[in-house]
Amino acid sequence: MEQNLNxxxxxxxxxxxxxxxxxxxxxxxxxxxxxxYFPYRYEDYRLRDLAEVKHEEKVTLEGKVHSxxxxxxYGKKKSRLTFxxxxxxxxxQVVFFNQPYLKNKIIMNETxxxxxxxxQHRQTISANEFHNGAQVQNNNFEPVYTLKGSLTMKGIRKFxxxxxxxxxxxxxxxxxxxxxxxxxxxxxxxxxRAMHFPSNQEDLKQARRRFVYEEFLSFQLKMLGLRKFExxxxxxxxxKYDLPKLKNFIDSLPFPLTNAQKKVVNEILSDLKSPYRMxxxxxxxxxxxxxxxxxxxxxxxxxxxxxxxLMVPTEILAEQHVESLKILLEPFQIRCELLxxxxxxxxxxEILRGLAxxxxxxxxxxxxxxxxxxxxSKLGFVITDEQHRFGVEQRRVLREKGENPDxxxxxxxxxxxxxxxxxxxxxxxxxxxxMPAGRKTIETYWAKEEMLDRVLGFLEKELVKGQQAYVICPxxxxxxxxxxxxxxxxxxxxxxxxxxxxxxxxxxxRLGAEEKENVMKAxxxxxxxxxxxxxxxxxxxxxxxxxxxxxxxxxRFGLSQLHQLRGRVGRGSEQSYCILLADPKSDVGKxxxxxxxxxxxxxxxxxxDLELRGPxxxxxxxxxxxxxFKVADMVHDFRALETARNDAAQLIQSKVFWTSDEFxxxxxxxxxxxVFEGEKLD
Ligand code: ADP
Ligand code: MG
Numbered sequence: 162m163e164q165n166l167n168x169x170x171x172x173x174x175x176x177x178x179x180x181x182x183x184x185x186x187x188x189x190x191x192x193x194x195x196x197x198y199f200p201y202r203y204e205d206y207r208l209r210d211l212a213e214v215k216h217e218e219k220v221t222l223e224g225k226v227h228s229x230x231x232x233x234x235y236g237k238k239k240s241r242l243t244f245x246x247x248x249x250x251x252x253x254q255v256v257f258f259n260q261p262y263l264k265n266k267i268i269m270n271e272t273x274x275x276x277x278x279x280x281q282h283r284q285t286i287s288a289n290e291f292h293n294g295a296q297v298q299n300n301n302f303e304p305v306y307t308l309k310g311s312l313t314m315k316g317i318r319k320f321x322x323x324x325x326x327x328x329x330x331x332x333x334x335x336x337x338x339x340x341x342x343x344x345x346x347x348x349x350x351x352x353x354r355a356m357h358f359p360s361n362q363e364d365l366k367q368a369r370r371r372f373v374y375e376e377f378l379s380f381q382l383k384m385l386g387l388r389k390f391e392x393x394x395x396x397x398x399x400x401k402y403d404l405p406k407l408k409n410f411i412d413s414l415p416f417p418l419t420n421a422q423k424k425v426v427n428e429i430l431s432d433l434k435s436p437y438r439m440x441x442x443x444x445x446x447x448x449x450x451x452x453x454x455x456x457x458x459x460x461x462x463x464x465x466x467x468x469x470x471l472m473v474p475t476e477i478l479a480e481q482h483v484e485s486l487k488i489l490l491e492p493f494q495i496r497c498e499l500l501x502x503x504x505x506x507x508x509x510x511e512i513l514r515g516l517a518x519x520x521x522x523x524x525x526x527x528x529x530x531x532x533x534x535x536x537x538s539k540l541g542f543v544i545t546d547e548q549h550r551f552g553v554e555q556r557r558v559l560r561e562k563g564e565n566p567d568x569x570x571x572x573x574x575x576x577x578x579x580x581x582x583x584x585x586x587x588x589x590x591x592x593x594x595x596m597p598a599g600r601k602t603i604e605t606y607w608a609k610e611e612m613l614d615r616v617l618g619f620l621e622k623e624l625v626k627g628q629q630a631y632v633i634c635p636x637x638x639x640x641x642x643x644x645x646x647x648x649x650x651x652x653x654x655x656x657x658x659x660x661x662x663x664x665x666x667x668x669x670x671r672l673g674a675e676e677k678e679n680v681m682k683a684x685x686x687x688x689x690x691x692x693x694x695x696x697x698x699x700x701x702x703x704x705x706x707x708x709x710x711x712x713x714x715x716x717r718f719g720l721s722q723l724h725q726l727r728g729r730v731g732r733g734s735e736q737s738y739c740i741l742l743a744d745p746k747s748d749v750g751k752x753x754x755x756x757x758x759x760x761x762x763x764x765x766x767x768x769x770d771l772e773l774r775g776p777x778x779x780x781x782x783x784x785x786x787x788x789x790f791k792v793a794d795m796v797h798d799f800r801a802l803e804t805a806r807n808d809a810a811q812l813i814q815s816k817v818f819w820t821s822d823e824f825x826x827x828x829x830x831x832x833x834x835x836v837f838e839g840e841k842l843d
Contacts, residue, residue: 266291304357398564448600459544629708645671659691
């Protein structure tokens with residue numbers, strides 16, 4: 162019978178209805194599914210030098226039987242078989258539990274091979290596998306597959322093996338010759354074979370390398386293909402900004418831009434100018450100077466005749482942004498206004514009218530910006546700060562308040578590059594990876610809670626100098642109520658400690674908007690010197706006189722959040738400090754504290770965070786849109802990911818890719834996304 166890989170597994174000789182159903186439970190339907198059901202690990206039956214084997218490690222050894230075996234029965238059906246084995250120059254003890262029938266096979270001076278767990282202290286191997294004679298060279302690695310339902314490991318191995326032997330020749334190459342040559346990749350059939358039946362470590366490595374690249378390339382092609390399609394089908398504004406004016410504006414800034422700022426400004430400007438709609442993510446660590454980049458973009462858009470909007474997650478942030486933007490932009494006759502739910506009555510009406518008539522150039526605010534009554538006369542550029550705090554829906558509503566305005570998302574939570582180019586693959590990403598010159602690093606210490614007295618003494622020294630301090634309270638998972646209670650307790654402890662010497666304020670999520678405002682105002686006006694707070698203070702707050710950050714129970718926070726919290730200090734010219742009060746039990750917890758004391762670089766921290774937590778956890782509960790790969794691992798294989806990203810970008814741009822037969826298979830992948838159907842692909 163003529164076979165093809167898309168046939169049901171039942172077409173294979175040796176697979177009947179029962180097996181078909183068992184395989185179906187594992188989502189294996191076709192021969193192709195079966196052949197590409199890869200092992201998740203391998204039993205390693207290579208012989209090892211005993212000197213290199215660690216305690217409790219699993220190992221395969223070859224040796225000569227050096228004593229008659231002795232068999233002891235104990236309990237019901239339990240037995241222990243022991244003998245000595247000479248492995249090269251080592252004489253070790255071998256134990257087999259509950260395999261009494263082996264006794265007759267263990268013969269003095271014969272060579273045997275065993276596999277088991279090595280107990281270094283007792284110089285004993287607790288074995289579970291045995292065969293006569295020396296190691297069979299061909300079978301060094303045995304594949305181990307994920308199993309579900311009734312299938313056994315032996316079964317799945319057999320079925321895959323017979324599928325490969327009957328149909329392996331049908332596996333087609335999906336890569337063009339040029340790619341195979343360029344990266345010296347195994348061809349697809351060999352790679353599949355080596356995944357299941359590797360002849361040695363190197364063979365396996367090469368097979369993995371091929372599939373890692375294949376998975377990444379196909380994924381990136383889809384992402385970039387979608388983006389290309391999106392771009393070409395979402396006409397944007399060709400914002401013709403006034404370059405001389407813009408240059409003049411940049412020259413008037415109180416400081417020169419860092420190189421990183423210049424780079425991202427150029428990226429943003431070229432998006433504004435292009436006929437496509439900007440869909441860009443701007444990442445920059447706390448204090449890297451995103452605000453001024455936003456101001457430059459808004460100014461450019463203004464000179465092109467458009468209004469701008471800046472949406473931020475909290476009122477406090479909105480007010481701070483209005484202030485800083487007014488200082489930068491008002492000298493250029495640009496009118497900036499604030500709109501939050503606290504702006505009411507006559508003032509609100511005035512703003513709404515000014516906006517609709519085009520008298521107001523830039524509107525800054527909270528999600529009040531997306532209410533129906535807010536109408537722009539000519540919205541051209543929308544920026545959202547801390548984009549992860551807004552839902553997709555809110556961002557869409559804001560965007561639709563103009564006709565295809567350009568959109569920029571800013572975030573101070575650095576996302577590791579690996580994730581940025583996968584999860585946000587359909588967005589362009591700009592990164593400010595450099596701090597303005599002269600920025601002092603925040604000295605960070607890790608202390609145990611019993612050292613609280615010394616920590617408070619240290620804190621008071623800063624207060625004596627006229628500085629201020631934040632004290633962040635324990636985070637209690639899933640319970641804002643308990644968080645608040647903790648903050649209240651710490652507040653009363655500190656109030657008692659500082660007596661009338663310093664004023665201690667209290668901030669938490671249960672306070673009303675007005676109360677929060679008042680507390681923050683008192684702190685920024687230095688009427689309050691120590692602010693005890695839950696994590697509500699995390700985002701964007703700017704009080705440069707605060708130089709001390711104490712975080713209780715720091716082990717309960719993730720690295721990114723600790724870094725965000727720490728970013729509240731170090732905003733003025735004085736040296737700042739961060740003290741982590743923590744007593745982590747786990748190694749990962751200790752590692753986190755250590756990393757915090759060692760680096761101030763948010764990108765380094767986010768990469769570390771990803772490493773410690775794994776991609777699944779990084780964004781919290783099941784992030785939608787996280788790609789799943791069979792072979793590749795985004796963290797481990799990040800170099801391959803970057804290579805694939807670059808290759809995909811080049812391919813998508815090239816005419817050959819869309820026309821030549823060589824790329825037929827790769828194009829088919831893209832067509833599966835559906836959007837290119839009926840499209841002229843060149
Ligand atoms: P963030 O990226 O956290 O929003 P900001 O935009 O608030 O950072 O900038 C932090 C501080 O650094 C501000 O006081 C700002 O004026 C200053 N700043 C920004 N860019 C530069 C620069 N190129 N040189 C010196 N200081 C700068
Ligand atoms: Mg900012």
